Amino acid sequence: MRSLLENGTWELVERPEGVKPILMKWVYKIKRDAQGNVERYKSRLVAKGFLQKQGVDFEEVYTPVSKHTTLRALLAIVAQQDLELHQLDVKTAFLNGELEEEIYMQQPQGYEQGGLNTMCRLLRAFYELRQAPWAWHRCLKKVLEDLEFVASFANVALFRRTLDGETIWLFVWVDDILVAAQGEEREAKVKAHLTAKFDVRDLGPATYFLGMELSRD
Numbered sequence: 001m002r003s004l005l006e007n008g009t010w011e012l013v014e015r016p017e018g019v020k021p022i023l024m025k026w027v028y029k030i031k032r033d034a035q036g037n038v039e040r041y042k043s044r045l046v047a048k049g050f051l052q053k054q055g056v057d058f059e060e061v062y063t064p065v066s067k068h069t070t071l072r073a074l075l076a077i078v079a080q081q082d083l084e085l086h087q088l089d090v091k092t093a094f095l096n097g098e099l100e101e102e103i104y105m106q107q108p109q110g111y112e113q114g115g116l117n118t119m120c121r122l123l124r125a126f127y128e129l130r131q132a133p134w135a136w137h138r139c140l141k142k143v144l145e146d147l148e149f150v151a152s153f154a155n156v157a158l159f160r161r162t163l164d165g166e167t168i169w170l171f172v173w174v175d176d177i178l179v180a181a182q183g184e185e186r187e188a189k190v191k192a193h194l195t196a197k198f199d200v201r202d203l204g205p206a207t208y209f210l211g212m213e214l215s216r217d
Contacts, residue, residue: 001113003199004045007095010105010115010120021104021119022129023048028114036207045108046128066157072212074158074171074180079216083169083180084187087206091199093175097125097135133174136198143197144170147190
C-alpha cells in the first residue's frame with residue numbers, strides 16, 4: 001500500500017454516473033530461492049482485468065517478452081567474454097507505466113476511505129490491467145533510450161549500449177533485469193541510473209533467474 005500511494009497510482013473520486021468500477025483482489029505469493037527456501041512473502045493488489053472491454057477500457061495490450069533462447073545466447077557471451085552479470089528487480093514495476101485511458105477501480109479491501117460511492121480513478125498502470133505490461137515496457141524503453149541503450153533487432157526486450165568499444169547488455173523479463181558488462185564499474189553506473197528512475201532491488205551477481213541456477217568459476 002505504501003508503494004501504491006507513493007507512486008500516485010490513483011486518486012479518490014466520487015463515482016461518475018453510469019460508471020461501473022473494475023473489481024480488485026489481493027494475491028499472496030511465497031518467493032523461494034534456488035534451494036527452495038522461503039526468500040520472502042509477497043502481497044499484491046491486482047485488478048480483475050478480465051472484466052475490461054476492448055475499445056472502452058483498453059486498446060493496445062501487446063508487450064514484448066524476452067525468449068529463453070536469447071537468455072542462453074547472452075549467457076554464452078558472458079562466459080566467452082568473462083563479463084560481470086548482475087540482477088535487478090524493479091519493485092511494483094507496472095505502477096511506473098502511465099495510462100492513456102480513464103479507468104475506475106473499487107478501493108482496496110481493508111483500506112476503504114469515504115463513502116460507498118468513493119472509488120479510485122487510476123492514474124498509473126496497475127497489475128492485471130490488460131494494458132499494464134505494454135505501459136510498463138513503454139516507460140522502461142523510454143528510460144533506456146535516454147541512457148543511449150538500443151533494442152536488439154532479434155529481440156526487442158534485449159537492450160545494448162556500446163561504450164569505448166565495449167557492449168553493455170540488458171536482458172529484460174517483465175520486472176527482472178540482467179545487466180552484463182565488462183567490469184563492475186560500468187555495471188554500477190547503469191544500476192545507479194536505473195535506481196534513480198525506479199524503485200530497484202539490487203540482487204548482486206545473478207545466481208537464479210527464470211528457474212535457472214547460474215554458477216561460474
